[in-house]
Amino acid sequence: MIKGIKGVKDLLPEESPRWRLIEEAARRWAGRYGFHEIRIPIFEVTTLFARSIGASTDIVEKEMYTFQDRDGTSLTLRPEGTAGTVRAYIEHNRAAIPVPQKYFYFGPMFRHERPQAGRLRQFHQFGVESLGMADPQADIEVIALLWRILSDLDLPGLTLEINNLGYTADRDIYRPHLVSYLKQHESGLCANCRHRVDANPLRVLDCKVPDCRAITETAPRLSDSLSETARSYFTRVLSGLDVVKIPYSLNHRLVRGLDYYNLTTFEVTAANLGAQNAVGAGGRYDGLVETLGGPSTPAVGFAIGLERMSMLLPESAIINAQKDMPLYVAGFGDHGTVAGLMALEELRLAGFHAVADFRSLTLKAHLRQADRLKCRFTLIIGDDEVVKGSAILRDMETKVQHDVGLSSITLRILSLLAGS
RNA sequence: GUGGGUGUAGCUCAGCUGGUUAGAGCGCCGGAUUGUGGAUCCGGAGGUCGCGGGUUCGAAACCCGUCAUCCACCCCA
The missing domain is CATH 3.40.50.800 (Anticodon-binding domain)
Known part of the structure; x- marks a missing residue:
């Protein structure tokens, strides 16, 4: 019998109503917030992802489905949606349009990882990208949209965590402080983190090993190294979230795995979702458009995992949405x-x-x-x-x-x- | 990539320290009801015990390998 590929799942008719419910909610709210659908290819030239996600991230280092086209160019199945969206934005010169470009997308993403509860090789995301606005209100709008979609579906046990990564320059100032602190306590760190001290020290903050957490608890904080502009930007994001009544909690350990983020980063996690508990996440990425050869363009966005939402969606929600009897x-x-x-x-x-x-x-x-x-x-x-x-x-x-x-x-x- | 758990009927699973014909519940098909569903009763079909080796008089069970799957590490949505 020919079977499906490992980590790739069929969505059978019994399950599709719950997916449609999720997709309809996401579409509805995205529309209300002024986002428009964009449909981009599921594969791109490999260098697009390498350049945007970051060459030393796990995604690029070992998780991409990469293959050669007939003429030898290296292509890869998209591991996330932002890179392709930004590529399309640049390629079609959307920066020239005098209104903010706010996009949403649905679709499959591909990452060659070991399958697990809530983690597949082909999984599906809904994402939004708000391009062109360097105002805290753009961050607030995006976070509010994320929260509204999840709340609309009554997903239980969610918390929104938020952090300020500052500007690249801020992190450049902070990094040596953190590294020298970590070097002093290197013997207490897990093997993984000892490697991370050199490769990507900020990720040590994110480690779940209790000993590492204890050490980083008293480590220098990124927030103490932030510039005044970064601080005041973040303050305005938080007060705006208060204004629109989005509940959040600060998490100074929240360091996203993709290189392109700056300033605001956020993540929604769920209790009762197993080890893979992130339902949605995002942040600001002001440098990415320029990195990929476009005009300097501020941007914020997020992505949510549809499988993970589907796992959380209560059965009662689907029963209520049943169609008429034939x-x-x-x-x-x-x-x-x-x-x-x-x-x-x-x-x-x-x-x-x-x-x-x-x-x-x-x-x-x-x-x-x-x-x-x-x-x-x-x-x-x-x-x-x-x-x-x-x-x-x-x-x-x-x-x-x-x-x-x-x-x-x-x-x-x-x-x-x-x-x- | 590294661990651990699990593979027996369509589904969920039982099967003792190896013992002869491999079971249950649910589901399925048929009958009771020759043109009236669901409930009940009766009957029936359905299994390379994941696969390949090995040990043994004898293996679903023990050993080795392999594959699949789940969970965790890692990482992330």
Whole structure:
């Protein structure tokens, strides 16, 4: 048997209603906040991701699905959505448009990781990018949108954490302080962090090992090295969140894994989601557009993991969103089958949700299928009904049956249904 | 990439320190009801015990390998 690829999942019809619910909520809120959908390719030239995400990040170092095109150019399946969105923004000269460019997107992302609860090789994100505005209100707007979508879906146990990464220059000033502190306590750090001290010291702050946490608890804080402008920017973001009543908690350890972030970074985590507890995350990335060859353009954005949202979505939310019950057409016998086919098509053309199981040859079998398909009404057409020129409409709950003339099926059914 | 758990019927699982024909519940099909579903009763179908080696008189069980899957590390959405 040919099986699906490791870490890549099929979404079966039973599950798609919950996904649609999530997607509809995201779309609805994004629209209200003035974001427009952008659809970009799922693969790009490899250097786009290497340059934007950061060459020494785990994503680029070991998680990308990279392959050669026929002419030898290196392509990769997108591991996230920001890089491609920014590439499109630059390529189509969207900076020249005199209104802010605010995009949202849906789609699959690819990362070659070991699958785990809440982590797949092909997973799906909804993301937004707000390009062109260097105002704290843009950060607030994006964070508010994120929070609104999640709240709308009633996802339980969420917390929004936020931090200020400052400008690149701020981190350049801070990094030596942190490194020299960490070097003093190097023996107490985990093996991973000892490596990180040289490679990416800020990530040590993020380590979950208790000993490392104890050490970093008393480490110099990035917030003490921040410039005045970075501080006041962040203060305005926080007070704006208060104004629009978005609850948050400060987390000075929050260091995002992608290199392009600066100033505001945030993350929404969920209890009861296993080890992979980040539902959504984002931040400001003022330097990225320029890094990729575009005009200097401030930007903020976030992405949320649809699988993780789906895991959190309560079952009751889906039940409430169930569609109306279909109508079953039971045509059997030589002539009844033909008349049933006609009726089925007629009902569908009239706008009914009408179904039938063509394997069923007896009335008993048809009714059983009608029951399984959760049909409220069954239209019974056997050879006898064809002779009489009228079918039987059976209410599956009350068992009440009505004769309906074959020549005026849809009108009769409409009026019967209106009365029930 | 590194650990650990689990692979037995369509699904969820039982199967003792190795013992002869591998079980249950649910589901499925049929009948009781020759044209009336769900409930009940009766009957039936369905299994390379993940795969490949090995140990043994004998392996679903023990050993080795392998694959798949889940969880965790790591990392992140």
